[in-house]
Amino acid sequence: MIRVSAVTRREDDGLLALLSRLAEGDRDRLPSPGWPTRAGLSLLVGPPFVLDLGTTLAGQVILGGCTVLYVDGANAFDPYILSRLAREAGQSPKAVMQRLRLTRAFTCHQLETLIVERLSSAIAHYRPGLVVISGWSHLFHDENVPAREAFRLLQNTTRRIRSLAESGQPVLATHPEEPVTSRLKPLGEMLARAADGVARLREEEGLILVSREKPPDPHGDGGVPRTLVISPEQCRLWMRGRRHQALP
DSSP: OOOBOOOOHHHHHHHHHHHHHHHHTOOTTOSSTTSOSSSOEEEEEESTHHHHHHHHHHHHHHHTTOOEEEEESSSOOOHHHHHHHHHHTTOOHHHHHHTEEEEEOSSHHHHHHIIIIIHHHHHHHHOOSEEEEETTTGGGGOTTSOHHHHHHHHHHHHHHHHHHHHTTOOEEEEEEOOSOOTTHHHHHHHHHHHOSEEEEEEEETTEEEEEEEESOOTTOBTTBOOEEEEOGGGGTTTOSOOOOOOOO
């Protein structure tokens, strides 16, 4: 039986702070043991709203004064989120957007080139506090690309991102579990194997439930990870209703 925490608003704030520290690679103060203790690759898995959650976490890093490199693989970046965060923090939306270095890919081959051939030099130039790979697997569902080729290209990207993470660069990736194709499961498994930490999100009765899939939760109930709860108020930026992402 999954134990759902009795959550107050204050604890909700703590959960978002936890996810922010996860994004920034600062795991020294995480309340649960078992997360990697160094900067690494963190993966958020779940419905399409994980794309906007990734943008929200990137915005929190930017508000702290850091640059973020944002690789958009699902054509889903929403600048409204950063503008809203900036205004709420009393900062200039324009200044916040200037600390986001956004690049988009429209095919899986373009994304592989961006990550494998160009990302390292961009990191050396901008010295970002965080790299975001948004919708990492989305373009690899393209039926115009044979499955074997798509898997090979994705594997190339996971090797490069692992190398960057092991060198100390914090990376946050999002994997929306859409579109539902025969490739969804193997693509997700490849990303999960590469990640240091995996958090799964789901929506249930208006609440967002978050469970840790990797590393295993040492305090889970019979092997089932504990579930943390985020209230609707804390989700307003990234639960505005995202349309189904069309196949590339």
